[in-house]
Amino acid sequence: MASVSLSKITKSFGGHEVLHGIDLEIGMGEFIVFVGPSGCGKSTMLRVIAGLEEITSGTLTIDGEVANGVPPGERGIAMVFQSYALYPHMTVYDNMAFGLKVSGMAKPEIDRRVRKAAEMLELTPYLDRLPRSLSGGQRQRVAIGRAVTRDPKVFLFDEPLSNLDAALRVATRLEIADLNAAMPDTTMIYVTHDQVEAMTLADRIVVFNEGRIEQVGRPLDLYERPRNLFVARFIGSPKMNVVKGEAATVYQAAMIGIRPEHLAVSAHEGLWPGKVKAIEHLGSDTFLHVEAAFADEPLIVRGRSDVPLRQGDTVHLTPEVGKIHRFNEDGVAFI
Numbered sequence: 001m002a003s004v005s006l007s008k009i010t011k012s013f014g015g016h017e018v019l020h021g022i023d024l025e026i027g028m029g030e031f032i033v034f035v036g037p038s039g040c041g042k043s044t045m046l047r048v049i050a051g052l053e054e055i056t057s058g059t060l061t062i063d064g065e066v067a068n069g070v071p072p073g074e075r076g077i078a079m080v081f082q083s084y085a086l087y088p089h090m091t092v093y094d095n096m097a098f099g100l101k102v103s104g105m106a107k108p109e110i111d112r113r114v115r116k117a118a119e120m121l122e123l124t125p126y127l128d129r130l131p132r133s134l135s136g137g138q139r140q141r142v143a144i145g146r147a148v149t150r151d152p153k154v155f156l157f158d159e160p161l162s163n164l165d166a167a168l169r170v171a172t173r174l175e176i177a178d179l180n181a182a183m184p185d186t187t188m189i190y191v192t193h194d195q196v197e198a199m200t201l202a203d204r205i206v207v208f209n210e211g212r213i214e215q216v217g218r219p220l221d222l223y224e225r226p227r228n229l230f231v232a233r234f235i236g237s238p239k240m241n242v243v244k245g246e247a248a249t250v251y252q253a254a255m256i257g258i259r260p261e262h263l264a265v266s267a268h269e270g271l272w273p274g275k276v277k278a279i280e281h282l283g284s285d286t287f288l289h290v291e292a293a294f295a296d297e298p299l300i301v302r303g304r305s306d307v308p309l310r311q312g313d314t315v316h317l318t319p320e321v322g323k324i325h326r327f328n329e330d331g332v333a334f335i
């Protein structure tokens with residue numbers, strides 16, 4: 001039985017429809033990540049599941065029960081927001097206990113749950129502190145802890161890490177992965193802009209575009225077998241290179257896509273000559289932006305340490321056999 005089932009869900013604001021008939025089945029315990037460009041409707045989809053937005057049409061089922069019209073507090077759902085939304089005047093303990101107190105739960109049970117969540121999220125030393133004395137990462141863990149104490153059937157995350165700096169993002173991401181492992185029956189639905197979060201956390205990624213789902217699949221399946229040009233360009237950072245014209249016709253396609261790591265670069269020989277326009281050193285990786293006569297925009301190529309290059313150098317690129325993605329003129333992949 002699906003934990004969350006979306007059937008032909010639409011959502012309009014005023015006369016403006018922003019979700020156009022979403023169908024999706026999410027299994028119990030799955031970690032689902034929603035991605036897509038800004039304004040594609042992923043947060044709205046999450047808020048509809050949470051009950052913070054009313055459904056315009058379609059059916060939402062949570063744990064086998066139709067949830068349309070069920071108030072948020074009765075859906076068995078907990079949500080973590082980007083802005084931690086903690087009560088500033090309450091201690092960490094009270095922030096985590098508050099919702100349970102309001103629901104009338106007995107004190108010993110509240111205490112058990114708060115301490116268990118604090119343990120899980122390594123917050124035990126901070127239980128008596130006020131949020132202002134915590135780092136951003138610790139505050140977000142308190143917000144997550146508060147959601148954990150409610151023992152939700154479905155856990156929703158709306159860009160929970162986007163206010164954190166790079167190091168804290170990594171640490172908190174790993175904690176969310178641990179949390180997911182510690183709560184195997186809890187379904188998690190997570191909205192993010194971050195490729196790494198999507199690729200590392202998801203059992204399945206759902207790619208949204210303009211209020212529709214483009215593709216649903218396991219992270220590596222989407223990366224290796226995107227169904228269309230949109231998914232091909234959206235999943236992966238840096239983006240897949242796409243070229244049209246003769247370079248594609250040779251492969252009997254209207255367009256071909258090739259990822260930066262699948263273009264071999266040589267100073268002397270190769271299929272496609274080009275000029276190095278820019279070099280980006282990221283530490284572990286180096287990316288070259290190479291202008292080639294047949295491509296509309298520079299090709300992004302993963303550099304090699306044994307081929308030292310400078311801006312303005314001529315290089316030769318060769319796509320790796322078997323790693324070329326072929327698309328028709330509508331951007332649909334030949335699979």
Ligand SMILES: Nc1ncnc2c1ncn2[C@@H]1O[C@H](COP(=O)(O)OP(=O)(O)OP(=O)(O)O)[C@@H](O)[C@H]1O
Nearest residue numbers: 013014018036037038039040041042043044045193
């Ligand atoms: N309360 C609202 N009233 C009117 N329009 C809204 C409302 N909330 C969202 N929208 C519109 O719905 C569309 C989808 O917005 P949504 O926030 O779901 O996108 P998103 O994919 O989460 O974007 P982002 O990544 O920028 O957060 C946008 O066009 C947005 O302007």
